[in-house]
Amino acid sequence: MINLTVNGVQHALDIDPSTPLLYALRNDLQLHGAKFGCGLGQCGACTVIVDGEAAFSCLIPVGSIGRKPVRTIEGLGTIEHPGPLQKAFIEHQAVQCGYCIAGMIMRAQALLDRNPRPTERELLEHMEPNLCRCGTHTRILAAIREVAHLQAADAPRENPPLAASPGGAQ
Amino acid sequence: MTRKSGLLAAGGVTIVAALAVALLLMWKPAIAPVSPPAQDAFDARTKLAGARVVALGDCIVCHTAKGGKPFAGGLPLVTPFGTIYATNITPDVKTGIGAWSLEAFTRAMRHGVARDGHLLYPAFPYVHFTRISDDDIAAAYAYLMTREPIDATPPANQLMFPLNFRPLLAFWNVLFLRPGAQPPDASKDVEWNRGKLLVDGLGHCASCHSPLNAIGGEKSGHAFDGGIVDGWEAPALNAPGAAPKPWTKEQLVAYLRTGRASEHGAAAGPMLPVTRDLATVPEADVRSIATYLLSIQKPHAVSGAEATRAASTVGSPEAQRGAMLFAASCAQCHGPAAPMQSIGERPTLAFSTAVNAATPRNAIQMILSGNGWHGEDSMNYMPAFAQIYNDQQIADLASYIRAAYSQRGPWTDVEAAVVKVRKENNAR
Numbered sequence: 001m002i003n004l005t006v007n008g009v010q011h012a013l014d015i016d017p018s019t020p021l022l023y024a025l026r027n028d029l030q031l032h033g034a035k036f037g038c039g040l041g042q043c044g045a046c047t048v049i050v051d052g053e054a055a056f057s058c059l060i061p062v063g064s065i066g067r068k069p070v071r072t073i074e075g076l077g078t079i080e081h082p083g084p085l086q087k088a089f090i091e092h093q094a095v096q097c098g099y100c101i102a103g104m105i106m107r108a109q110a111l112l113d114r115n116p117r118p119t120e121r122e123l124l125e126h127m128e129p130n131l132c133r134c135g136t137h138t139r140i141l142a143a144i145r146e147v148a149h150l151q152a153a154d155a156p157r158e159n160p161p162l163a164a165s166p167g168g169a170q
Numbered sequence: 171m172t173r174k175s176g177l178l179a180a181g182g183v184t185i186v187a188a189l190a191v192a193l194l195l196m197w198k199p200a201i202a203p204v205s206p207p208a209q210d211a212f213d214a215r216t217k218l219a220g221a222r223v224v225a226l227g228d229c230i231v232c233h234t235a236k237g238g239k240p241f242a243g244g245l246p247l248v249t250p251f252g253t254i255y256a257t258n259i260t261p262d263v264k265t266g267i268g269a270w271s272l273e274a275f276t277r278a279m280r281h282g283v284a285r286d287g288h289l290l291y292p293a294f295p296y297v298h299f300t301r302i303s304d305d306d307i308a309a310a311y312a313y314l315m316t317r318e319p320i321d322a323t324p325p326a327n328q329l330m331f332p333l334n335f336r337p338l339l340a341f342w343n344v345l346f347l348r349p350g351a352q353p354p355d356a357s358k359d360v361e362w363n364r365g366k367l368l369v370d371g372l373g374h375c376a377s378c379h380s381p382l383n384a385i386g387g388e389k390s391g392h393a394f395d396g397g398i399v400d401g402w403e404a405p406a407l408n409a410p411g412a413a414p415k416p417w418t419k420e421q422l423v424a425y426l427r428t429g430r431a432s433e434h435g436a437a438a439g440p441m442l443p444v445t446r447d448l449a450t451v452p453e454a455d456v457r458s459i460a461t462y463l464l465s466i467q468k469p470h471a472v473s474g475a476e477a478t479r480a481a482s483t484v485g486s487p488e489a490q491r492g493a494m495l496f497a498a499s500c501a502q503c504h505g506p507a508a509p510m511q512s513i514g515e516r517p518t519l520a521f522s523t524a525v526n527a528a529t530p531r532n533a534i535q536m537i538l539s540g541n542g543w544h545g546e547d548s549m550n551y552m553p554a555f556a557q558i559y560n561d562q563q564i565a566d567l568a569s570y571i572r573a574a575y576s577q578r579g580p581w582t583d584v585e586a587a588v589v590k591v592r593k594e595n596n597a598r
Contacts (some may be wrong), residue, residue: 017492018493018495018497020290039502040553042477055557059555059558060498061494061495061498063494063495064495064498064558131545
C-alpha cells in the first residue's frame with residue numbers, strides 16, 4: 001500500500017510504487033487539476049507542490065514520496081472562494097485554453113510560500129520551467145506580480161528582466 | 171678578511187642577487203593606456219577571424235556571468251585556493267580592457283600580465299594561449315575591442331594567503347609557463363598540426379582534462395589524463411577504454427559541434443557551453459581537433475573497474491529501490507522503447523560515458539542538475555532531480571543505472587559521493 005498526504009488528507013492507495021504521482025492524483029484521487037502534458041518533465045502542466053518544492057508530478061513515483069505533503073490546485077481554494085493566486089489569474093484573464101494554468105499557479109504558489117516578496121528576476125527565473133502554448137505569459141506574470149506586490153513589468157525597477165529565453169516563461 | 175666574514179659576504183651577495191632576480195621576475199612594467207580603438211579601426215575580415223579565435227578559445231564561457239552581458243566577466247571559478255571572478259574583457263575603459271593596446275593584450279595572452287603590470291591568475295589559461303600565433307592574437311583583439319563596452323566590475327577575488335599576493339605568481343610562471351608560439355611538427359601533416367595547436371593553445375583542453383598538482387599547475391607527464399572542473403569529471407582524452415565503444419572521428423566531430431554523439435551521449439556540465447562555441451567555427455577546425463585527439467590515445471589496458479560485473483547487482487536492495495525511481499522518472503526518455511531513442515536517435519544509457527565511468531560523479535551531477543533549457547538549442551534538455559530526491563534516492567538511482575546499463579563493476583560508496591557532490595554544488 002502507498003500512503004499519500006494530499007492537501008492535508010491522508011490516503012492509502014493499492015497501487016504500484018513506481019506509478020507517477022500525477023496518475024495517482026488524477027486516476028485514484030480524482031484530483032484533475034494537474035494535467036498530463038508531455039510526460040517528460042518539459043512543460044510543467046503537471047506541476048504540484050511536494051514538501052514545499054514545485055515538482056513535475058509526471059516524473060515522481062508515488063513510492064518515493066513517503067510522508068512528504070503534496071499540495072495541488074484543489075488545495076488552494078474553491079470556485080466560491082478562490083485563493084489569492086486563483087483570484088488574480090481570473091481578474092487578469094490569464095487563461096486561454098487553461099491547460100497549463102494549474103501548473104503555473106502551483107509553481108507560483110511554491111515561490112510565494114517561500115518568499116512572498118520576490119524580485120522580478122526571481123519571479124522570471126522561478127517560472128521558467130513552465131510553458132504556456134497559448135502564449136498568455138504576460139497575463140500569467142501580471143497575475144502573479146499582483147499577489148507578489150511587484151510593480152508592473154514596464155515600470156522602472158532595480159532588477160532588469162532577464163534576456164528573452166525561448167522555452168522559458170517570458 | 172677572515173674566512174668567516176668572507177663566507178658572510180658571499181652569502182650576502184647571493185641573497186642580494188636572489189632578491190634582485192626575484193624582483194626582476196615579479197616586477198612587470200605598465201604599458202601605457204590607449205584610447206579605445208574606433209569601431210571602424212579594424213577591417214571586417216580581421217574581426218571575423220577574431221570571432222573564430224574567440225570561439226575556439228571559449229572566452230565567452232568563463233568571461234560571462236550567469237545572466238550577465240557577454241564578456242563582461244563576473245563568473246566565479248571555485249579553485250582549491252579560493253574563488254576567482256572572471257574579468258571584464260569588453261572594451262570599457264574603466265572596468266574592461268578598453269585602454270589596452272595590442273601590445274598589452276599580446277603580453278597578457280603570452281605572459282599572463284595585465285596592462286598595468288599586475289600578474290594574472292593562471293585560471294586565465296595563458297600557459298596555453300601563449301602557443302597561438304601573432305595573427306590570431308591580433309584578430310582576437312580586433313574582435314573583442316569592437317564588442318559593446320560594458321561598465322561592470324567583477325566581485326573581488328577571495329583567495330587564501332599568500333596566493334592573494336599576485337607577485338608570487340612570478341615563481342609559478344617560472345615552473346609552468348613556457349612562453350612563445352608553438353612550431354609545427356614537420357613529420358606530421360597540416361591537419362594534425364592544426365589540431366595540436368588548437369588543443370594545446372586556443373582550446374586549452376588540458377586545463378580541465380588534466381590532473382592538477384598541489385599548486386594548481388597541470389601535472390607534468392599527465393596531460394589529458396582527466397581532471398575535475400566545477401564538480402564534474404573532465405574525462406581522460408587519451409584513454410580509449412573510458413568509453414564502452416571507441417570514439418570514431420565522425421562521432422568526435424559531431425560531439426564537439428552539436429553536443430551529442432551516437433554511441434556516446436550528450437555533453438553536459440562545463441563541456442556543454444564548449445560545444446556551443448565549437449558549433450560556430452568552421453568544421454575543418456573541429457576535424458583537426460578530432461584528428462589530433464585520436465592520435466594521442468594510450469594503449470588500452472583493461473582496468474579492474476571494467477571487469478565484467480557479477481550478474482546479481484541489479485538485484486541489490488539499492489538497485490531495486492533505484493529501479494522504482496527509474497521507472498517513473500527516467501524510463502520515459504531512457505527506457506528501452508522510449509521515443510527519444512527510437513525516433514530521436516539518442517543513444518542508450520549503456521553507451522554513456524558517465525554511466526561507464528570509474529566513479530559515479532558525473533552520473534550524480536547529471537541526475538542532480540539535469541541539462542537546463544538554453545534558447546533554441548534545447549535538444550539536450552533533461553530535468554533536474556536535486557530538489558525531488560534525497561541523497562539515498564539519488565544514490566539508488568545511480569546504482570541501478572550502473573547495474574542495469576553498464577557491463578562494468580558496481581560503484582562503491584555512492585551515497586557518500588552524492589553527499590559530497592551536493593555539498594560542493596551548494597558551496598559554488
